[in-house]
Amino acid sequence: MKTWVFAEARDGAAAANALEGLAKARELGGDIAVFYLGAGSNDAFAVLGDHGATSVYHLPAGESLPAPAAAAAMAELAGSEAPDLILFGMGNTERDVAGRLSVRLGRPVLANAVDITADEDGLVVTNEILGGTTRVASRSTGDGAAIVITRPKAFTAEPAGGGVPEVVAVASPDVGHAGEAGVLERHEEVAEGPDLEAADVVVSGGRGIGSGDEFEMIDRLAELLGAAVGATRAVVDAGWVPYSYQVGQTGKTVKPTIYLACAISGAMQHLVGMKDSSTIIAINKDPDAPIFGVADLGIVGDVHKVVPALIEALEARG
Amino acid sequence: MRIAVCVKQIPDPAAPYELDPETHFVVRPEDQVLDDTDRYGVEVALQLAEAAGDDASVTLVSMSPSGSLQGIRQALAMGADKAVIVDDASLRGADALTTSRVIAAAIGREGYDVVVAGTESTDGYTGVVPQQIAEVLGAPSLTFARKVEAVDGKIRIERQTQAGYDVVEAAPPVLLTVTSGAVEPRYPTFKGIMQAKQKPIDTLTCTDLGVTADNQQVITSVDPVPARQAGEIVEDEGEGHLRIVAMLEEAKVI
Numbered sequence: 001m002k003t004w005v006f007a008e009a010r011d012g013a014a015a016a017n018a019l020e021g022l023a024k025a026r027e028l029g030g031d032i033a034v035f036y037l038g039a040g041s042n043d044a045f046a047v048l049g050d051h052g053a054t055s056v057y058h059l060p061a062g063e064s065l066p067a068p069a070a071a072a073a074m075a076e077l078a079g080s081e082a083p084d085l086i087l088f089g090m091g092n093t094e095r096d097v098a099g100r101l102s103v104r105l106g107r108p109v110l111a112n113a114v115d116i117t118a119d120e121d122g123l124v125v126t127n128e129i130l131g132g133t134t135r136v137a138s139r140s141t142g143d144g145a146a147i148v149i150t151r152p153k154a155f156t157a158e159p160a161g162g163g164v165p166e167v168v169a170v171a172s173p174d175v176g177h178a179g180e181a182g183v184l185e186r187h188e189e190v191a192e193g194p195d196l197e198a199a200d201v202v203v204s205g206g207r208g209i210g211s212g213d214e215f216e217m218i219d220r221l222a223e224l225l226g227a228a229v230g231a232t233r234a235v236v237d238a239g240w241v242p243y244s245y246q247v248g249q250t251g252k253t254v255k256p257t258i259y260l261a262c263a264i265s266g267a268m269q270h271l272v273g274m275k276d277s278s279t280i281i282a283i284n285k286d287p288d289a290p291i292f293g294v295a296d297l298g299i300v301g302d303v304h305k306v307v308p309a310l311i312e313a314l315e316a317r318g
Numbered sequence: 319m320r321i322a323v324c325v326k327q328i329p330d331p332a333a334p335y336e337l338d339p340e341t342h343f344v345v346r347p348e349d350q351v352l353d354d355t356d357r358y359g360v361e362v363a364l365q366l367a368e369a370a371g372d373d374a375s376v377t378l379v380s381m382s383p384s385g386s387l388q389g390i391r392q393a394l395a396m397g398a399d400k401a402v403i404v405d406d407a408s409l410r411g412a413d414a415l416t417t418s419r420v421i422a423a424a425i426g427r428e429g430y431d432v433v434v435a436g437t438e439s440t441d442g443y444t445g446v447v448p449q450q451i452a453e454v455l456g457a458p459s460l461t462f463a464r465k466v467e468a469v470d471g472k473i474r475i476e477r478q479t480q481a482g483y484d485v486v487e488a489a490p491p492v493l494l495t496v497t498s499g500a501v502e503p504r505y506p507t508f509k510g511i512m513q514a515k516q517k518p519i520d521t522l523t524c525t526d527l528g529v530t531a532d533n534q535q536v537i538t539s540v541d542p543v544p545a546r547q548a549g550e551i552v553e554d555e556g557e558g559h560l561r562i563v564a565m566l567e568e569a570k571v572i
Contacts, residue, residue: 065461091480096449135543141535177458185484237499243482244480269440
C-alpha cells in the first residue's frame with residue numbers, strides 16, 4: 001500500500017486537511033508521501049514527518065494558478081512511484097489539482113469521502129449524499145491509483161512522532177497554455193474572533209436575517225458567547241460576509257459544542273457542514289424548516305425578536 | 319467570441335432524488351429542471367456575449383437523457399442561442415471523468431473561446447468536472463469566480479480563496495467556473511420563452527463524438543445514515559430566548 005497526500009501550503013505550512021489525510025493514510029498503513037504545493041520550510045516538512053509522511057515531494061508555486069503544473073508533475077511521478085491512493089482535502093486548489101490529475105492518470109475521482117477502508121478487493125470509499133442522510137460505498141475499478149477527495153474533519157489530525165521526512169524537489173513541468181492563468185493580485189479578508197473551524201461555539205446566520213446591516217446582530221451575539229461567526233452560502237453570495245465564513249458543502253465543516261443557527265432553513269448543502277455539532281439550536285420562523293429536523297432545540301419565532309432578546313439577556317449576565 | 323456553457327438537468331431538488339435500488343443510479347424523471355447553480359453560468363455567458371458584441375454566440379452543452387428538455391429550455395429562454403445535448407444509453411451512471419470527456423468532446427466539436435460552468439452540480443457534487451474538462455481541452459481554468467469581466471481580450475476574475483480572493487486572468491481559450499455570488503441571473507421574459515421553442519437543439523451520441531463510456535466507478539452499497547434525533551420545538555411567545563440561555567448554561571458555554 002502506497003498513499004500520497006496532497007498538501008497545499010497556506011501561510012507557509014500544510015493546510016489542515018493534509019494532516020487529516022495523513023491520519024487516514026497512517027490507519028491504512030504502508031508508505032506515505034506528501035505532495036506539497038507552495039512555499040515550504042524545514043519546519044513545515046518536519047510537521048508532515050511527525051504526522052507520518054516519510055517523504056515529501058515539494059513543488060513551489062509561481063505567479064500562475066498552479067493546478068495544471070502540479071497535476072502534470074504528480075502524474076509524471078505517479079508513473080514511476082505507482083501510488084495506490086492519492087488523497088486530497090476539500091479546497092479550491094485541491095479540487096483544481098484533483099480534477100486535472102484525474103484526466104492525466106485516466107482515473108476517476110471519488111469525492112466527499114467520509115471514510116476509506118481496504119479489503120481483499122481494494123479500497124472502498126464511503127461518502128454521504130442527500131445532506132448526509134444516505135451513505136454510499138464506492139470503488140474505482142481498473143488499474144491505477146484511486147483519487148479521493150475527503151470531507152473536512154472526516155479524520156482527526158494527530159501527530160504520530162514520525163521523524164524528518166526526505167524532501168525531494170520537484171521541477172515545474174511546462175504545460176503550455178493551460179498553465180497561463182496569471183495571478184495579478186492577492187487579497188486577504190481577515191475574519192475577526194475565534195477560528196470558525198476550531199471554535200467551541202458557532203453562531204451562524206442565514207438569508208432570513210434580511211440584510212448585511214442586520215447581520216451585525218449575529219456578530220454581537222457571537223462576541224457575547226466568545227463564538228465564531230458562520231454563514232450560509234446565500235449570505236456569502238449576497239456579499240454580507242466573506243467566503244471564509246461559509247459553512248457547508250463548499251465551505252467549512254464545523255463540529256462545535258454549540259451550533260446556533262439563526263434564520264437558516266437548513267438546505268442540504270448547509271447541513272453537511274454542521275450536522276455533527278454536539279448541540280444544535282435553531283431559530284426560524286418557518287415551523288417546517290428542515291433545520292428543525294436536526295436541532296436539539298428549535299425556536300419557532302422571528303430572529304429579529306429572539307436574537308435581540310437573547311443579546312439583552314446575555315448582556316444582563318455581564 | 320464563442321461561449322460554451324456547461325449545464326445540467328437534475329431532478330427537482332424540491333422533491334429529493336432517489337437511487338435505483340438495483341443499479342444505484344439516480345432515478346431521473348422525464349421532467350428535469352435546470353440546476354439552479356447553472357443559471358449563474360448562463361448569466362455570466364450572456365453578459366460576456368453582450369459585452370463582446372454581435373458576433374458572440376452562447377451555446378449550452380449538456381449530457382442528459384433528452385426527456386422533456388424543460389431544463390434546457392429554461393436556459394435557452396434566458397437568452398442562449400442553441401443547445402447541444404449528448405444523449406447515449408451507454409452514459410447512464412457515467413462517472414465524472416467520463417462525463418468530462420464527453421462534454422469536452424462536444425465543446426471541441428462546436429469550437430469555443432470561453433467555457434463557463436458552475437462550481438458543482440446540486441445533485442452529484444463531485445465538484446471536479448469543470449477542471450477535468452479544462453484539462454481535456456488543454457485550457458487554463460479560472461475557477462471559483464465571484465466576479466467576471468473581459469479586459470483587453472482576456473477574461474479576468476476574482477477567485478475565492480481560503481484567505482480571501484485573488485485577481486486572476488487568462489487569454490482564451492479558457493474555462494471559468496462561477497459561484498452564485500458572481501451575478502444576478504435574469505428571469506426569462508415571455509418573448510424569451512416563446513423564442514426558446516424555436517431555438518436549435520442538437521442531439522449527439524457517443525459515436526458522433528468519437529468517445530466511449532469508460533466507467534471506472536462502481537457503487538457497492540447504499541445505506542441510510544441513522545437520523546439525528548430531532549429535539550424539542552418551542553413556539554416563541556417572547557420567552558424563546560430563555561430556553562436558549564438555559565441550554566447554553568447546560569452545555570457550560572456561559
